[in-house]
Amino acid sequence: MKLQAMATSWRFLTCLGLLSAASVHAHGGLMETDSYTSRRGHPEDRLMGFTRGTLISRDDGASWRWVCAEAMGYGSWPPERYVWLSSGDILTATGKALLRSRDGGCTWVASTAFQDLWVSSLAEHPTDGSLLYVATGRPAMTNLLYRSRDGGETWTPTSLSREAVFSAVRVAPFDPKRLYLSGWKGYAMYLFRSGDEGETWEDLPQTFPAGLEGAYDLKLLAVSPANPDVLWARVSSRTPAGGILYTVLRSDDGGRTLTSVLAQEDPLVNMDVSADGRTTWVATYNHLFRGREGESMLPLSLPTGNACVKREGGTLFACGSTWVHEWALARSTDEGTSWEPLFSLRNFQGVHQCPAGTPVKELCTPLWPQLAQQLGAPVYPVPTDAGTPDGEVPPKPDGCGATAGSAGMAPLLLSILLRRRERRAR
Template sequence: MNLLSSLRRALLLLLAPLALYTPPALAHLGFPDTTSVTIRRGHPEDMFLGATFGALISRDTGKTWRWICPESMKYGGWRPETFFWQPDGTLIAATGAALIRSTDGGCTWSVHDYFKSQNLWPMGLASPPSTPSRLWVTTGRSASRNGIYRSDDGGQTFTPVLQSDTAVFTAVKVAPSDTRRIYVSGGTATNLRLYRSDDEGSTWEEISHPFPEYSEGSRPYDLFVLKVSDTDPDRLWARVSWQGWTYVLESKDGGRTFTSVVHPEGEEHDGLSEYLIGIEVSADGNTLWAATHTRLFRVRAGESRATQLPLPDGNACAQREGDVLYVCGASRLHDWALATTADEGQTYTALFNLPDTKPPACPAGTPTHDICRPYWPQFAPTIEADPYLSPEETPPDAGTPPDGGSPGVEDAGTDIPRPDAGTTDPKPDEPQPPPKKGCSSASGLVPAACLLVLSTLRRTRRRNPEN
């Protein structure tokens, strides 16, 4: 009995320190997954992956990936849907609660003071490849004076070009073939609207979209403009939700009318029953991919229904670079979290697997080093990575913030990050981040135990694919 008691006490002493920490919260019912792909313009060796557990960065064309924890990125419970990597090495993202930036390769992140000081929530972000110094940001906080904002200096300063006391502006896209053409989605409490400018934001046309075909008994909601054709400024794609379904829509007349284009194979309904991560379109606009949390659909011009691709399974996102499609996947199911395909999703070349992730390699004194490195021993087992790796302390080559910080940008410093706009005390009219589910909803040893079980199940499933 004394020996048993001694063993129990020893075990408690061993596990007690773990209870002081909580691993980073994971989405997708607790599964760690990649969510978006960004490649630096003019520097294809630099790649950035959004993830449910922060982000991953590669400086060698995907051969090595380093983790960036969400705590150092200052976005709290609001995860960016996508990131922009500008030619000068600046990383920027609209989180839904703040505009965050990094000028040193993800080692230091700051919250843009312009939107924070006005209690605005940046939701949409666009930057035309031909004019990367020009940024467009939209805000969508209810019961606020929202607007469309333009920057001509790479995001240092912003000027409103359209504001409203009653509307929210959900997303913004620029036509690649004519950067004067800007599309912004949004709406009021009673109507969905598309805002179009043909002169770079000097004037705007407001187009109402009641979508009567979806309005029996309830109104559609969440109109988001998703993509504009590479070659035709009048051709664009958007999404709208209604009664639990998401519809991917196409317009060929500059946003004045839309038709549904995604009809999943084998389903009677003409919408997606899962949340839409995003879409990608081929250069000629004749092939479209729609990614959800678990599946990737492809629809070609002339086809009546979308085809569900065999892979990825369990997680999906899509980003086209030239003729190559980058696709997110689920390492727990098919041993890659990022792959490329050159044949529209028929075959894949694995580029990255989560267990190959390495700890942050930022210099001491930066938030990503000082905040993320202590988390690594706990986080690594959740993705089956080596928790004992010790990277060389070499700073990234993307430049460092100027002395005193950038104009209009809060200096992140090296302290523990302060809450951003998405972590302040909620007000009755403010949407809140979704509740944590699965293992990530608990703290201390509970998620560690859950993640150990999940890790074991993932290994078992990969070793026994017939099960």
């Protein structure tokens, strides 16, 4: 028994080291999903951002396969947002480059259109898949907003350029000619608005609510699908105790004034809005908040770790934590009150199926056994009709995800890594 306990402890410590080393970009340090995207016009094709690359499903979410970060080539700049065009091309902005895959995720190439500028944000027209926008955000340089009318094949700068970091561009779904762009330079916050697809721009000087005079890092989150004058952004600020406060702000007058709707110390991930604009969801590293018109924003019972949110029609998709409540993706048809689990990191089906000679095939395949061991996933997929003898219980995977006590330790690890992250930020 003593030897067994020592082996279990050693395996847990080994897994902890692997998770810490391999999961720099996860929500709080653990390997997790961090975004959800479906292909325009082909909802059976789905994609999730992942700590170590990307996960892709081509069968309506029945199975998910891995595209490793090494094959994508983004280094220490993990993608924040993806666009999957109806043509099949996938684009993502990493904060440094605009990556594009023309073969469904098997090969990724960085765009050469932006030279030394860093691509900080990517947005698409709600109905015209050929119309895209890209913002750049390299400090101490003049940054621009670019527009493409051919699905990202070519890019033309709009008239907006500033020596400021452009943090996010958003298109108003109700009036796609309306664009918003956020940015900052030091403690100077910028918000710009265009009513003609970026031909002309209006500066919107910002006066923040009381207590946020020293706020920094302004970033647009969303624009209401029902009203182009309603938008949400977030800022960061210091608490009296020296921590970081993340505040969600709302504007009902096209960005001229902002009021606080949610303030807490859990880092923000993203947000989404119902089709009628009356319900909002805000995802943080550990919770998903819901706010209905006329009510305060309150945390939902799930997910309780590693949240992200995406609305598609009347369905809500959310990231979650395999290590805390067993699923990494779930959907809800009642605005987040209840969830149907769709995917756990332990249910990986291996490496994305790509032809020989492609980066995914050559680079990801040899890395898969180690990742499977860390996640507690089978190294080789079990046939769907395979079973076990009557009465026999299949053994649990002997990986990091299956290490005794790993689920209970996840919140502790999460809090430790978050504190380390905040200390590094300070």
